[in-house]
Amino acid sequence: MNRKIARAFMLMLAFAMLLSYAASRFQVLPFDQKSYEELQEEASPLFDILMKGVSYLGELSIATTLTVIAMLTFATRRQWLEAIFILATTSSALLAFVLKELVHRTRPFPLGQNVTGIIQSINQYSYPSGHVLFFVVFFGFLAYLAWIHFAGRVRVIIIAICGALTAMIGPSRVFLGAHWASDVLGSYVIGAIWLFVLILAYQWAIRRNIMSP
Numbered sequence: 001m002n003r004k005i006a007r008a009f010m011l012m013l014a015f016a017m018l019l020s021y022a023a024s025r026f027q028v029l030p031f032d033q034k035s036y037e038e039l040q041e042e043a044s045p046l047f048d049i050l051m052k053g054v055s056y057l058g059e060l061s062i063a064t065t066l067t068v069i070a071m072l073t074f075a076t077r078r079q080w081l082e083a084i085f086i087l088a089t090t091s092s093a094l095l096a097f098v099l100k101e102l103v104h105r106t107r108p109f110p111l112g113q114n115v116t117g118i119i120q121s122i123n124q125y126s127y128p129s130g131h132v133l134f135f136v137v138f139f140g141f142l143a144y145l146a147w148i149h150f151a152g153r154v155r156v157i158i159i160a161i162c163g164a165l166t167a168m169i170g171p172s173r174v175f176l177g178a179h180w181a182s183d184v185l186g187s188y189v190i191g192a193i194w195l196f197v198l199i200l201a202y203q204w205a206i207r208r209n210i211m212s213p
Contacts, residue, residue, distance in 0.1 A: 019186040023127040024103045035181035051172040058131030092137040100125035109177040128187035135169040136191025
């Protein structure tokens with residue numbers, strides 16, 4: 001890791017820690033309400049469907065299905081290490097759970113309490129957004145693998161889709177009232193940090209020829 005990358009990583013880590021502390025102390029930050037109101041001004045039938053559709057991809061059953069499909073895609077290509085690291089992206093759920101329990105920030109609007117146990121605990125708190133963490137880590141790592149292992153139009157399409165979904169998930173969660181903008185911002189930064197860690201681990205495994213054919 002060169003110095004510039006290391007410096008950027010440390011700055012992101014410091015920003016994530018600062019924002020997480022602020023989220024634990026203040027229910028609403030100065031830009032939260034304004035961001036929500038500005039997104040509501042964009043409301044229209046088409047925009048509403050788009051925001052709900054993107055957010056739906058982060059639901060547990062859909063996220064699990066997407067992860068399994070991606071794993072099987074690499075497994076059928078006998079790229080076992082890649083399949084394992086796709087599975088490792090699900091660690092974003094554990095990261096979300098731990099941080100939610102530490103920060104204890106309530107959501108902008110109450111969600112339906114129709115679940116119990118760990119899922120209820122994850123749904124109860126607002127910071128960070130589990131949806132955003134999943135999108136940044138899963139789709140980010142998928143885009144990284146597409147850049148390495150695919151070529152031509154397939155590579156471009158996969159990366160474009162991953163990038164578009166990741167960009168839209170944050171605004172969708174704010175628009176739907178599930179999170180404040182500061183929840184989403186923190187989730188993007190934390191997700192990027194965790195994605196960077198997974199990529200470093202993957203590169204280390206490649207250098208060590210772990211599970212090479």
